Amino acid sequence: MDVLSLARWQFGITTVYHFLMVPLTIGLSVLVAGMQTAWVRTGKVRYLSMTKFWGKLLLVNFAMGVVTGIVQEFQFGMTWSAYSRFVGDVFGAPLAMEGLVAFFIESTFLGLWIFGWDRLPKRVHLACAWAFSLASLASAYFILAANSWMQHPVGVTFTDGKPRLESIWSVLGNSTALSAIPHTISGAFAVAGAFLLGIAAFRLARKHSDEDKQVWRASLKLGGVVAVVAFAAVAITGDRQGQLMFEQQPMKMASAEALCHTEAPASFSILAIGDVNRPDCENVKSITLPALLSVLAHHDLTTEVKGVQELIPLYQAKYGTNYPVDPQLGELSGKPIDYVPNLPVTYWGFRLMIGFGALSAFGALVALWLTRKGRFPRAGTTLGRWFPRLALLGIAAPFLANSLGWIFTEMGRQPFVVAPNPSGVDGVWMFTARAVSGLSVGEVLTSLIALTAVYGVLAVVEVVLIRRYVLAGLPEPEAEEEAEGDHLAFAY
Known part of the structure; x- marks a missing residue:
């Protein structure tokens, strides 16, 4: 492999792993704050038990998210220094805002929440929960605003070969960002919902007191x-x-x-049979829904959607047919530019994203139906044996949907790391091949292996900790007051 491929693998592995933590933290933090609100308003012990149990799992995930997230920003300078120089004037503002929110507001109020159970008034303590939960949403907003600029650069002028920030409000109000943020936050709640449902179903399959069952039923x-x-x-x-x-x-x-030729109206491909890796699609047969792609693209039944073969010459005319002759580009120096993303990844990633999301929602509906009016599949029956196991496995579905969505988003804009804005300022785009640092293959390979190994260890640590707390279950009722003062046990 060359430096570019290794750098992309490294960033992909570390980013996808980090993003496993992010949606759970965002969704679960808001739900935990909601549980505590229910306890403060009603005084019911089951809501306090829910807050503390799910709060422990939130803290484990939050800690791992912080550790893995720090590497992301280091990588910009480590393996993508040319990219950092190109976007630095634009990214400085949103990333600084995210840093202030994450490391000051979010961390401060999370610390107050962890150690303030018996030291702060109930409502002040609750306010801390909402403060760090809303701060996590704000943090996600700034990160998504930066990412959306890479998808659709706005609010800049092009001076001396670099984009210069002209309006931070244009960056934060980017149409791509305003669309990506609610979509990403919705996905985060889908992850948190499946997490609650799967673990609660697993716990309900065990013997519990009536009080504990109320906690698990409410969580499910x-x-x-x-x-x-x-x-x-x-x-x-x-x-x-x-x-x-x-x-x-x-x-x-x-x-x-995998629309290789222009269609009007354009059909939506449900399933492709054949080699979708070929941009001419000679060997592909698709099961399609007529005109649905036109509906998705423009909300009508007639819109023309251009195919890959017709788009290639348009991209070549605007952005060139060959890479510049530049030793920094390595094997790609002077070679033809391939404007077609990896079709198997984009085609199947898009479908699997939708499929896993739909599977998670269907599983949730089934679980709600099977547990309606206080019911639960009887122990000893086939359904009683398989329901908690499938619910636990179902936690993976929205995680996979989220990860596949991001893989599709990032891979689909290749060969650009900063995609051109069709109606924006000329020149504000960057090929991925020009973004990588001038490192050797050995240097990048070493960091790839080291980071992958470290992340593998962290994955084991997180799974072990979450498993331990899930198996431990709820604190004993008589120890509830003691638990409020047991800060370190609660936190770690």
Whole structure:
């Protein structure tokens, strides 16, 4: 492999792993704050038990998210220094805002929440929970605003070969960001809902006191409802993203469908049989829904959607046919530019993203039906044996949907690391091949192996900690007051 491929693998592995933590932290932090609100308002012990149990799991995940997230920003300078120099004037503002929110507001109020159980008034302590929960949402906003600028650069002028920030409000109000943020947050709640449902179903299959059963039933119902509502929100916000993709990144739209030739109206491919890796699609047969792609692209039954073969010459005319002759580009120096993303990744990633999301929502509906009116599949029956196991396995579905969505988003804009804005300032785009640092293959390979190994160890640590707390269950009722003062045990 060359430096570019290794650098992309490194960033992909560490980013996808980090993003496993992010949606759970965002969704679960808000749900935990909601549980504590219910306790403060009603005084019911089961809401306090829910807050403390799910709060422990939140803290484990939050800690791992912080550790893995720090590496992301180091990588910009380590393996993507040319990219950092190109976008630095733009990214400085949103990343600084995210740093202030994450490391000051979020961390401060999280610390107050962890250690303030018996030292702060109830409502002040509750306010801390909402403060760090809302701060996590704000932190996500700034990160997504920066990422959305890479998808659709706005608010800049082009001076001396670099974009210069002209309006931070244009960056924060980018149409791509305003579409990506509700979609991502909805996906985060889908993850948190499935997490609650799966663990609660697993715990309900065991013997418990009536009080404990109330906690697990309430958690399961909350998780199921949140998962279903979140999937509906994902679908609605995803519709808007599809329209923007049609306008801003037509090659990504065509690649998502393996649409090799222009169609009007355009059909939506449900399943492709054959080699979708060929941009001429000679060996591909698709099962399609007529005109649905036109509906997704422009909300009508007639819109033309350009195919890969027709888009290639348009991209070549605007951005060139060959890479510049530059030793820094390595093997790609002077070679033809391939404007077609990896079709198998974009095509199947898009479908698997939708499929796993729909599977999670369907599983949540089934779980809510099977546990309606206080019911639960009887122990000893086939359903009683398989329901908690499938619910636990179902936690993975929205995680996979989220990860596949990001893989599709990032891979689909290749060969650009900063995709051009069709109606924006000329020159504000960057090929991925020009973004990588001038490192040797051995240097990048060493960091790739080292980071992958460290992240593998962290994955084991997180799974072990979460498993330990899940198996430990709820604190004993008589120890409830002591638990309020047991700060370190609660935190760690």
